[in-house]
Amino acid sequence: LPSLAYSCAQMQENEAKAAKASGLEMWTLMSRAGQAAYHTLRVHLLQGTKPNHITVLAGKGNNGGDGYVVAEAALKDDINVLLGQVGDHMSLKGDAATARDRFLAAGGVITPIDDAFTIPDDTDAIVDGLFGTGLSREIRQGPFTRAIDLASKSKAKKLAIDIPSGLHGDTGNVLGTVLSADATITFIGVKKGQFTGKAPQHVGILYFAGLGVEQAFDEIVSSPAAELVAFNRVRHRFMPLRPLAAHKAAFGKVVLLGGNNGMSGAIRLAGEACQRTGSGLTRTLTHPASQQAVMFGRPELMVTAAQDVNAFSHWIDWATVLAVGPGLGQDDWAQGVLRLFLKHASKPSVVDADALNLLAKSPQHNPHWVLTPHPGEAGRLLGIRCPCT
Ligand SMILES: NC(=O)C1=CN([C@@H]2O[C@H](COP(=O)(O)OP(=O)(O)OC[C@H]3O[C@@H](n4cnc5c(N)ncnc54)[C@H](O)[C@@H]3O)[C@@H](O)[C@H]2O)[C@@H](O)CC1
Ligand SMILES: [K+]
Incomplete structure (x- = not known):
């Protein structure tokens, strides 16, 4: 996959410019998009086995047009095609109408x-050409939801053209309903919403086809919506090679505050994570009831446990970085810990x-x-109710 991701508006505004800069007609892009989708269907989704029957679901825009190109290619390979169209196919316009006419002519x-x-029941695969980057509002009850419901109930493999229908390409939010795909083939540029929100649940394996204009597109759109960062590309920033003669004191001192009575797990896991990711020294400041649970079997973690949180002051001063909150609770002890932390709020902290x-009860901002x-916590901080809680 390419490393730059775009918004739907960036795709829609710049596809034609990229085609022009590459000396290509828009129809060529649709034709290539459909061919790439057909190739993905045959080679990746169905792993080279020839299907007897496929179902193509077409919406009213160019995403549907791509679907017609897939359907025409399948017909030419002697595969039975059920082409389901939402709305009157005579209302298709431009390249989508051309793709429809070619399918009918075949x-x-x-x-x-x-x-x-x-x-x-015996369809081998479903191709989703209902909505792509043009999805702009909630999908209402009607033929679109019927098509998506039927596809969801089917056991056939599903390929989404460009974006699973119902998923918003900018946010990864589901607008009403969504067609969950086993694979998605996206064109020209990957879209931010293929990675955020609910996308991981619905996109399946993501394939990319640049259609021959991806380079021009990247040049035209100077500020992409996001950059995809593979961990291997940045791991050296987090875990640089260490000098062989280095000492633990060269790698920072982490202090973690939390682990109230009965909530020792999160602070211990956070401490373990610090050790695994390279902290030189890690100390947890916990409630006395959590001390044994944090230390047991994890001897490399240091623990200071106290009912009186003033005992923690020295260690907060000692720290290079702080983290506060795992298993903290909200009782008097927890509030005392937070007050103490806020006195040292200029240290880099999680x-x-x-x-x-x-904090949501008396919000404050701190650049450190x-x-x-x-x-749910984000909702409380922002003063809005999250439907997830
Ligand atoms: N423009 C291009 O260069 C290319 C576009 N391609 C395809 O074209 C797609 C974009 O096509 P379009 O811009 O026509 O958009 P779509 O095909 O995604 O659909 C747009 C249509 O759906 C309607 N609509 C939006 N939300 C709706 C809702 N909730 N309920 C009912 N109707 C709704 C819109 O009013 C519009 O009529 C891409 O995702 C891609 O699949 C490809 O052919 C490659 C080339
Ligand atoms: K789609």
């Missing part, structure tokens, strides 16, 4: 997606879990902090 038949529409919940909220 002997294809268009079946409207109405209340009587079904997907046969603020997590219950520290965020306490990295906040790591889950969606």
